[in-house]
Amino acid sequence: MTQTTCSQCRSAISLNQAICEHCYAAQGLEALAGMDPNWRSQRLARRLSLWLGSFGAHKFYLGEPLRGSLYLLFCWTLVPTVLAIRDSVHLARMAPAQFYRRWCLKLA
Template identity: 30%
Template structure:
């Protein structure tokens, strides 16, 4: 239950009551009445002008459901940075100290060769080969290293 104002006399009444207790206007007619913005008399909400003072009544614009604006997005180009870039120095150190186990091969994403080095590490052949690879890596320039392993 809510308390509403009578549009005719502005008396407070219940929205459940049949009519205004002050002026007697039926509540069924109340929803069709509005106040004139000029003379404040009750008029029909369908009238184009006030019947008392002649003030033109502006019809409210029909409600159109307008979707909310989409959030603006800053379209910055995505620059892919090669985060898996291998370091030539790290590869040389791994080949020098752990070359017998093929750790430098795993580091350079040559998993097959890394497993092969692990299988034959007991023969010390991978250790000898990794010393040659250290020399090759030392004399390889950065662009060639990045092209092959980057």
């Protein structure tokens, strides 16, 4: 089996792998077909959740317009504020690789 190195973490991977097993980085042009070119930042999502989370800004940013609309619709009840704080803690504790898999990869 022929191997190459990952373009991000430099670990050994096989040539037919589209995503590195270690850092979850997309490999080569064939991998780009399944990757969202509009990647999202975990740090920005967390900051939006803290500062504008009551209005659902982080949900819109993460590509969930329906949930963002619900946050915006019920922002006067303070329930979205509590949920935004919970989301912020969840985003802070999430590993970068897990964030990448959840929010940056397109599912075919």
